[in-house]
Amino acid sequence: MANLTTKYLGLDLKNPIIVGSSELCNSADKIAKLEEAGAGAVVLKSLFEEQILMDIDAERMNNMSGSYDHIENHLGYYLKKHSVDKYLNLIKDSKKAVNIPVIASINCYSDKEWIDFAEKVEKAGADALEVNLFALPADASLSGREMEQKYLNVIIKLLKVVNIPVSLKLSSYFSGLSNFFVELSKTKIEGMVLFNKFYTPAVDIEAEKIISGKITSTAADNANTLRWISVLSGQVDCDLSATTGVHTANEVISNILVGATTTQMVSAIMINGNGHIATVLAELEAWMDKKNHQSIDAFKGKLNQSRIMNPMMLERSQFMKYFADSGK
Ligand SMILES: Cc1cc2nc3c(=O)[nH]c(=O)nc-3n(C[C@H](O)[C@H](O)[C@H](O)COP(=O)(O)O)c2cc1C
Numbered sequence: 454m455a456n457l458t459t460k461y462l463g464l465d466l467k468n469p470i471i472v473g474s475s476e477l478c479n480s481a482d483k484i485a486k487l488e489e490a491g492a493g494a495v496v497l498k499s500l501f502e503e504q505i506l507m508d509i510d511a512e513r514m515n516n517m518s519g520s521y522d523h524i525e526n527h528l529g530y531y532l533k534k535h536s537v538d539k540y541l542n543l544i545k546d547s548k549k550a551v552n553i554p555v556i557a558s559i560n561c562y563s564d565k566e567w568i569d570f571a572e573k574v575e576k577a578g579a580d581a582l583e584v585n586l587f588a589l590p591a592d593a594s595l596s597g598r599e600m601e602q603k604y605l606n607v608i609i610k611l612l613k614v615v616n617i618p619v620s621l622k623l624s625s626y627f628s629g630l631s632n633f634f635v636e637l638s639k640t641k642i643e644g645m646v647l648f649n650k651f652y653t654p655a656v657d658i659e660a661e662k663i664i665s666g667k668i669t670s671t672a673a674d675n676a677n678t679l680r681w682i683s684v685l686s687g688q689v690d691c692d693l694s695a696t697t698g699v700h701t702a703n704e705v706i707s708n709i710l711v712g713a714t715t716t717q718m719v720s721a722i723m724i725n726g727n728g729h730i731a732t733v734l735a736e737l738e739a740w741m742d743k744k745n746h747q748s749i750d751a752f753k754g755k756l757n758q759s760r761i762m763n764p765m766m767l768e769r770s771q772f773m774k775y776f777a778d779s780g781k
Contacts, residue, residue, distance in 0.1 A: 455741035457734065459493070459749040461692055461715045462581045462618035462643040464554045466493035468734055469709060469749055473696055473717035474499050474558040474583065474622075481546035484555070490727035491734050494554040496583050496717065497547065500540040502561035505570045537570070544577035554580040556620075562588045564606040571615045582615060585622040585649060597628045601636075608640050620644035620694065624651070625677060631684060638689035646694045646717065647678050647685075669720035674698035679711055686712020687759035702736030709749060712757040 457468035471494045472478055472487050479498040487495055540557075547555045557579035561567060574582055588603050611619060625648045627633050634645065653666035675698025682693050695708035696717040705716045722729055746752045754760065 455738050455746065456748045457493075457738065457741075459714055459753075461494065461554075461694065462556075462620055464494065464580055464618070466554065466715065468493040468737075469705065469713075469715045470730055470733060471496060471556075471694065471715050471717045472722060472730075473719040474585070475719045475723070477719060477722055479543070481543065481550040484547045485550040486727055487730070488551040488553050491730040492553060493715065494556060494580075495547070495551075496556045496558050497540075497543060497579075499558040499560040499585055500537065502559065502563065502565070502567045504536045504540075505559070505567040506565060541573055541577045544574065544579050548578040548580075556581045556583050558583045558585060558622075560585040560587075561607065562586065564603070564610050568607070568610045568614055571611055575615050575617045579617060581618040581620065581643070583620045583622055583646060584611065587624055587649065590626060601627070601633050604633075604637065605640065608637065608642060612641055618643035620646055620692070622646035622649050622696070624649050625681060630681070631688065634685055635688050635690075638691040642691055644692035644694055644714070645685075645689065646696050647681055648697055650674070650697045669723060670698045670700075671720075672698050672700040672704055675700075675704050675708070679704075679707055682708055682713050683711035683756065684758050686754055686757040702733045702740060705733060705737055706740055706752075709753050710756040712754040714753065 459466050459469045461469075461471070468491070470492060472492045474496040476498060477487065478484055478495045484495050484497075544555065544557055555578075557574045557577075559567070559571065559574070559582065561584060571582060584607070586604060586607060588600060590597075590600050608619075608621070619642050621637065621642055621644070623634075623637075623645060638645065650670060652668070654663050655666040656662070657664045675695070678695050678697050682695055686693055692714040693712060694715045694717055695704075695713040696719075698720075699705060699708065699716045699718050700721040708716050718730075718733075721733075725732075741747070741752075744752070
């Protein structure tokens with residue numbers, strides 16, 4: 454029988470399916486049920502930089518004489534403190550409830566004081582920290598390199614504060630993506646999670662207004678992740694975890710074949726329920742048995758760009774054959 458265990462961020466996982474950060478992982482009860490359903494690890498719902506910074510500001514207000522009687526500050530302090538404390542309790546309760554690794558998650562965009570809070574995440578018992586880092590490249594006065602430096606500043610500061618493994622959840626909005634991701638991987642982060650799926654707007658053409666786009670993915674959304682994990686996995690000095698569009702065993706196997714250590718699932722579980730994890734694991738195991746792969750390592754990275762005969766397949770981005778052949 455195939456051995457599904459794998460190592461991710463230096464942690465031992467019983468299988469490569471991680472339940473990604475989302476409402477699926479916002480209570481110890483839900484996390485216990487995910488463990489029961491077969492998840493290899495969970496990433497908790499994110500705490501946001503803004504929540505942490507508000508907490509720090511409120512703390513300062515509290516320490517300044519005279520300001521605390523301001524009812525708004527008092528109320529703000531209570532509410533914000535509540536969300537940060539609640540998050541630390543979520544980590545503690547989840548760790549008590551399960552044996553699988555519990556990865557905390559922070560969404561951030563700056564290198565401000567929120568970073569010091571990461572120490573509390575570690576003290577609360579999180580096995581690792583996934584940092585969802587995104588600075589919108591909207592400031593026209595900043596060059597690509599200046600934007601990249603913002604990311605590096607966060608990581609350098611963060612790694613001084615925490616000792617647990619850190620992974621970065623990133624977007625693909627970088628011009629020199631390969632070059633920069635290889636540089637990031639050399640900062641002593643343990644992993645990168647590729648790629649974050651953003652909240653997307655849509656237009657209701659009847660009402661002529663902006664509405665929320667579909668929040669869940671389909672398996673077709675996995676293509677960009679697959680391409681870049683294949684391109685990067687032979688070059689980076691850290692683990693790669695695939696996210697966005699991992700719906701079936703096909704995506705789990707494909708992403709591991711191109712070099713991912715683990716795969717993260719959210720939409721597929723939201724749509725199909727926790728029982729979906731067991732279905733995917735059974736299909737993964739059956740495929741490994743059929744192919745005579747006794748472990749995840751036996752096929753991990755077999756199709757990464759540096760090991761395949763025809764790497765151009767991964768770099769091809771224009772539909773040349775179709776346009777050239779069609780004669781239309
Ligand atoms: C309802 C919902 C809530 C999410 N919340 C978070 C979050 O708090 N932090 C985060 O890093 N990603 C969050 N995500 C993104 C997921 O972790 C994941 O990267 C994304 O959904 C793509 O994976 P999928 O195709 O398996 O859904 C959320 C996604 C959904 C659908």
